[in-house]
Amino acid sequence: xxxxxxxxxxxxxxxxxxxxxxxxxxxFRAFWTSRLAGVLGTSAQSAAIAWQVYEIARRTxxxxxxxxxxxxxxxxxxxxLFAFTLPxxxxxxxxxxxxIVGVVLFAQLLLSLAFFAYSFxxxxxxxxxxxxxxxxxxxxxxxxxxSSAIGPMLVPKHxxxxxxxxxxxxxxxxxxxxxxxxxxxxxxxxxxxxxxxxGLCLIAALxxxxxxxxxxxxxxxxxxxxxxKEGMAYIWSNKVILGAISLDLFAVLLGxxxxxxxxxxxxxxxxxxxxxxxLRASPAIGAIITxxxxxxxxxxxxxxxxxxxxxxxxxxxxIVFGLSEIIWVSIAAMIVLGAADMISVYVRGTxxxxxxxxxxxxxxxxxxxLFIGASNELGExxxxxxxxxxxxxxxxxxxxxxSLIVTGSWIKLFPALxxxxxxx
Numbered sequence: 001x002x003x004x005x006x007x008x009x010x011x012x013x014x015x016x017x018x019x020x021x022x023x024x025x026x027x028f029r030a031f032w033t034s035r036l037a038g039v040l041g042t043s044a045q046s047a048a049i050a051w052q053v054y055e056i057a058r059r060t061x062x063x064x065x066x067x068x069x070x071x072x073x074x075x076x077x078x079x080x081l082f083a084f085t086l087p088x089x090x091x092x093x094x095x096x097x098x099x100i101v102g103v104v105l106f107a108q109l110l111l112s113l114a115f116f117a118y119s120f121x122x123x124x125x126x127x128x129x130x131x132x133x134x135x136x137x138x139x140x141x142x143x144x145x146x147s148s149a150i151g152p153m154l155v156p157k158h159x160x161x162x163x164x165x166x167x168x169x170x171x172x173x174x175x176x177x178x179x180x181x182x183x184x185x186x187x188x189x190x191x192x193x194x195x196x197x198x199g200l201c202l203i204a205a206l207x208x209x210x211x212x213x214x215x216x217x218x219x220x221x222x223x224x225x226x227x228x229k230e231g232m233a234y235i236w237s238n239k240v241i242l243g244a245i246s247l248d249l250f251a252v253l254l255g256x257x258x259x260x261x262x263x264x265x266x267x268x269x270x271x272x273x274x275x276x277x278x279l280r281a282s283p284a285i286g287a288i289i290t291x292x293x294x295x296x297x298x299x300x301x302x303x304x305x306x307x308x309x310x311x312x313x314x315x316x317x318x319i320v321f322g323l324s325e326i327i328w329v330s331i332a333a334m335i336v337l338g339a340a341d342m343i344s345v346y347v348r349g350t351x352x353x354x355x356x357x358x359x360x361x362x363x364x365x366x367x368x369x370l371f372i373g374a375s376n377e378l379g380e381x382x383x384x385x386x387x388x389x390x391x392x393x394x395x396x397x398x399x400x401x402x403s404l405i406v407t408g409s410w411i412k413l414f415p416a417l418x419x420x421x422x423x424x
Contacts, residue, residue, distance in 0.1 A: 022163040022295075027213045028154040032170050034207035035147065038105060039174025040181075041200030045112060047182030047280050048193035049073060051273060052119070053129060054262040067263050067392060069126065071384015074259060076130045077137030084141035089364070092145040097153075098208060098215040100146040105205035108139050112198035119191035150215050164349050165295035168342065173288050183277015234356075235364060241356075243414030244307065244348040247406065251311045251344075254402035257318050257337070258283070259383040263392045269327045282331045283338030290342040303347050304420035308407055310343035315403030322396025351420070 023029050053073055057066035092100060114132055118124055155163045185192035235241055258280070265276040299306055317337035324330040356364045386395035411418045 020159070022155050022159055022166045025155055027211045028151070028163065030207050030210050031150060031154060032167060034101075034105075034204040035167065036170040036174050037200045037207065038108070038204035039171050040178045041112070041174075041197035041204070042108065043174050043178030044182035044185065044193045045115065045178075045197035047179040047277060048186050048190040049115070049129065049133065050259075050262050051183075051186045051276060052190045053126070054266070056124065056126070058266075065388070067260070067387040068384045070262060071259055071387070072130065073133050074384065076133040077140070080134045080137035081141045084138050085144070088142040089145045091142065092149050093217050096216040097146040097150045098211050101143060101150065102205050102208050104139050104143040104146075105201050105208065108136070108143075109198050109201040109205065111136055111139065112194050112201060116191050116194035116198065119189065119194060149217070150211075153215055154211070154213050161298045161350050162295055165291050165298060165346055168346060168349070169288055169291040169295055173284070177281070179277050179280030179284075181277070183273045183275075183280065186277075187273045239414060240417050240420060241352055241364075243410060243417035244351055247307070247311060247410045247414075247417070248344060248348060250406045250410075251314060251403045254315075254399045254406065257321050257334075257383070257396055257399060260387060260392050260396055263387065264321075264330065268325060268392065269330060271327055275327055279327070279331055279334060282334030283341065286335035286338030286340075287342035287345075288338075290339040291346070294342075294346050298350075299343075299347065301421055303351070303422065304418040307344045307347040307420075308411060308418060310340040310347070312404060312407045313337075313340035314344070315400045315407065318400030318403060319397055320400075322393050322400060347420075 023032060050070055050073065054066050054070050057069040061069070111132060118128055118132065121128075151163060151167050152160055181196065182193045185196060235245075261276060261279050265271045265279060269275065269279075314337055317333045317340060320333040321330055321337070324333060352364060383395055383399060386398055389395075390398065
């Protein structure tokens with residue numbers, strides 16, 4: 001394997017007493033705002049897609065069958081995520097990461113316009129929504145590694161943990177406002193949510209192109225296959241990173257309660273699209289509160305126990321959500337779930353970013369995203385199948401209990417991860 005290269009020199013004071021907040025750095029602020037706009041639009045669009053699919057299915061199908069259709073949308077995105085994420089990591093380590101993100105945002109703009117046009121069809125066939133969702137998964141596959149690799153290039157190393165928390169706050173803010181707005185807009189028509197997403201993707205693309213800090217990686221030293229093997233070998237040899245990303249993989253895979261929200265809102269909680277938007281935003285409400293706290297007061301000790309504790313609380317909250325028949329109890333459970341998930345995401349993200357050299361960040365991020373990001377879509381599919389076989393309540397309980405079992409198992413399988421202390 002090649003010797004890890006030093007990160008590129010950037011025009012920032014490399015002083016340990018530089019106590020600026022990450023948002024005081026202009027390029028990081030542009031990156032943060034672009035991420036906020038992009039996630040805000042795409043999360044509103046995702047809520048609209050889920051609601052539209054379930055509404056169309058309920059015209060002719062029962063609750064369980066309609067839940068399966070919602071799960072199939074997640075599967076459509078997962079398949080393209082799975083197919084393109086690893087190649088996307090190589091692309092992020094060979095080409096300018098800023099340009100990659102800009103191209104993907106423009107592609108998502110065109111995709112939103114396609115969803116918008118599709119919403120005018122009186123009785124749209126499901127295959128069209130599945131096809132567009134598959135293309136959306138491919139876009140996300142190329143966006144994630146490049147976006148993940150850009151952030152650490154824009155700030156000094158010693159404020160990287162704060163930058164990760166602030167970056168997560170942009171993501172979670174978009175998840176809060178996006179689904180809530182999506183729920184309101186869907187009450188009129190899904191096309192309003194699709195148009196909203198298109199406008200924000202345009203803003204995000206223009207913002208990302210204003211970044212002046214060089215974001216191109218070091219020149220690759222081998223073939224694409226050599227680069228892929230190098231990234232996989234690095235992750236496999238580092239048991240702390242392997243344990244962290246695989247823990248989130250199985251926890252999220254089993255705890256896909258988000259996929260059940262349209263079913264719960266309509267047929268268990270007996271509420272409407274506005275309540276769906278609020279419930280959909282609830283995990284992000286807890287996450288953004290937690291990320292705001294972490295951006296000013298990062299976790300400094302006992303990182304491993306914090307991470308495992310977050311996954312355990314995630315599982316317990318999923319169980320409470322599954323048993324609830326009261327909308328406010330469901331919302332509270334999802335807020336706690338989001339806060340717990342944010343803690344585990346923060347610890348994992350900080351560990352991976354700090355120990356990974358710049359020239360390899362795209363490949364490591366792609367594997368991490370394949371394990372964690374794609375597991376959201378596969379988790380939605382798994383939850384949809386379980387809801388079809390066991391009913392939505394038992395599916396939620398199955399996922400929550402499974403998350404707790406995974407937590408205990410990973411403590412024994414990866415003791416070094418549980419003993420991880422300082423995030424340095």
